[in-house]
Amino acid sequence: MSDPNDKKQKQDLAENLLARGRLEEAVSVLEELLDRYPDEESIEFMLSLAYYDGGDAKKAINHLERLFKQELKRKVFTGFAFDELVRIYKQEKNFGRLVSICEDAVSAQPDDVGLLAELAKACCLSGDYFRACSIYEKLIGLEEDNPALYCDWGEALFAAGRFEESENAFARAGQLDAEKSDSYYFKMAVLFQDTGRHRDAVRLLEKSLALNATSPLYYCAMGDSFVVLGKSENALASYQRAAECDRERTAIYYNRLGNTFLQNGNFEQAAKAFIRAIEAEPLKVYFLNLAAACKAMGFTQQAERILKELEPRR
Secondary structure, three states, X not given: OOOHHXXXXXXXXXXXXXXOOOHHHHHHHHHHHHHHOOOOHHHHHHHHHHHHHOOOHHHHHHHXXXXXXXXXXXXXXXXHHHHHHHHHHHHOOOHHHHHXXXXXXXXXXXXXXXXXXXXXXXXXXXXXXXXXXXXXXXHHHHOOOOHHHHHHHHHHHHHOOOHHHHHHHHHHHHHHOHHHHHHHHHHHHHHHHHOOOHHHHHHHHHHHHHHOOOOHHHHHHHHHHHHHOOOHXXXXXXXXXXXXXXXXXXXXXXXXXXXXXXXXXXXXXXXXXXXXXXXXXXXXXXXXXXXXXXXXXXXXXXXXXHHHHHOOOO
């Protein structure tokens, strides 16, 4: 006959060993417990985590997959093993298996919004954006007043190359969450920036600023797009507005502008921006950036002079 007190003591011991990072000892205790109590899922779950933390992902996954199969049989889907498998497969970048377990979970609970959303995200990670869009359409049908779902759908549509539909999805999110509508246009603008479509990014940032004209972040983002588009004066004007909105961070904004110019090969404008940053707050890093811009322009002596001035006085 099993001794429940002994079982609890060993579980407590295993938890204590895990908390202290003594993973091999914890695994040994948990393996012994699981041999004695093979149907005790809490023990097997703890053992799977110990294996993974100890670097044995294969054994961890084997135990979690077994627990996941048990979860699928129940009317009430607990999902503890499922959640861990999702986390691990994402970390391991095993997106094929991630999609597979999400499909199994959705088959067992077809109208579970959370599981459908996880499947859609898994499809995006695996590159199957068209299927993800289809799943999000089903989700929207289940929760048509959820702005977060419209954002996720918008991202999937964008990745699928369906830009106009994507913009409509983000706009709908803004309608549902009017107080944050400017942020949804900004999210869309960032997607355009990340794919090099800066004219569209500027257009959407203008919409963001029409709704919230006091956001330094939006002005900085617009300035970044103007830099890429070769519109230096527009970029400077945008960053000036950012500084006007948040004067305490003026130097930070001009330093950011300088770095953006530097990254895009406009060294003269970069130097001017770094000088503005130094005028606002003469930090060493801004002088170093100015020296880098001078060197990039071929003004080696000027760069060396700036660096020499930074040397500690004897």
